[in-house]
Amino acid sequence: MADLIEQYNSVVPVDQNYTYELLATVIDNLVAKYPYIEMGTIGRSVMGKDIYYLKLGKGTREVCYNASFHANENITTPVLLRFAEQLMEQYVAGDTVLGVYPRLLFEQFSLYLIPMVNPDGVDLVNGALTEGEYYSRAKSIGQQYPQISFPTGWKANIEGVDLNLQFPAGWENAKQIKFAQGYTKPAPRDYVGVAPLIAPESRAMYDFTIDHNFELILAYHTQGEVIYWKYLNYEPENSKRIAEYFGRVSGYTVEQTPIASGYAGYKDWFIESYDRPGYTIEAGLGINPLPMSQFEKIYRDNIGILLGGMTELP
Numbered sequence: 001m002a003d004l005i006e007q008y009n010s011v012v013p014v015d016q017n018y019t020y021e022l023l024a025t026v027i028d029n030l031v032a033k034y035p036y037i038e039m040g041t042i043g044r045s046v047m048g049k050d051i052y053y054l055k056l057g058k059g060t061r062e063v064c065y066n067a068s069f070h071a072n073e074n075i076t077t078p079v080l081l082r083f084a085e086q087l088m089e090q091y092v093a094g095d096t097v098l099g100v101y102p103r104l105l106f107e108q109f110s111l112y113l114i115p116m117v118n119p120d121g122v123d124l125v126n127g128a129l130t131e132g133e134y135y136s137r138a139k140s141i142g143q144q145y146p147q148i149s150f151p152t153g154w155k156a157n158i159e160g161v162d163l164n165l166q167f168p169a170g171w172e173n174a175k176q177i178k179f180a181q182g183y184t185k186p187a188p189r190d191y192v193g194v195a196p197l198i199a200p201e202s203r204a205m206y207d208f209t210i211d212h213n214f215e216l217i218l219a220y221h222t223q224g225e226v227i228y229w230k231y232l233n234y235e236p237e238n239s240k241r242i243a244e245y246f247g248r249v250s251g252y253t254v255e256q257t258p259i260a261s262g263y264a265g266y267k268d269w270f271i272e273s274y275d276r277p278g279y280t281i282e283a284g285l286g287i288n289p290l291p292m293s294q295f296e297k298i299y300r301d302n303i304g305i306l307l308g309g310m311t312e313l314p
């Protein structure tokens, strides 16, 4: 299994925290090395940063994996980048990733990876944003929630809206629950916003999703080593079986979403809108942001899920 991580020629560093700048550099290097990868943007953040996507494969069947919806869960960004790199390495070599030929995947599927949904928030957490108007406003939001450490406890976008509470699937319920918990205004986490889809990052995910025909989505978060697969009583075909498969190959627990966080998330909206399998993967264990020293274990645990998101579809 050593070759999952240790590559002499890797252009995806896994020993440093990802900022937007590092992400942009790594994407440039990946695409330069593997022109087969298509890159583009799904929209822009509040501060005008590109929200990048990578597309691997030419197939007619589409799946979409995303990471770093939540600012301090950004160890998930290199998980997707390393996955892209590993697929390409083995594609070029004509070899397999854990028995799966990328060439065969790429004939059937178009795999869309969105490695950093929340670039402004990630930069705040990882120390790449330490001054200016946006930083000052975020800091004053943080000061109103002294129980949440700043900036490491920050999950929201730079304006204090939780991007994963912005989707039109039980948004009013999410609002009631989060307001009752005291998140009634912009906050480091758990503020639903004044209306669904007002945060440009969530809007971009929404628009990109409705412009495609995704058969399955994975939303990468940290932490808890848990896989959430349900929204209310929806039970899309194959969804439970694939969740159990994901649990077996990762060692993660498969659970129903707790009621307090059971609404207005991206996967909730995807399941409600399409009645297709959608998963929140809570990778890793500890206190967010998880240190990069956990990367190797997280990647090893998740490689079967990342492959299974395609190979387990009927």
Ligand SMILES: [Zn+2]
Pocket (backbone or CB within 6 Å): 070, 073, 164, 221, 222
């Ligand atoms: Zn999260």
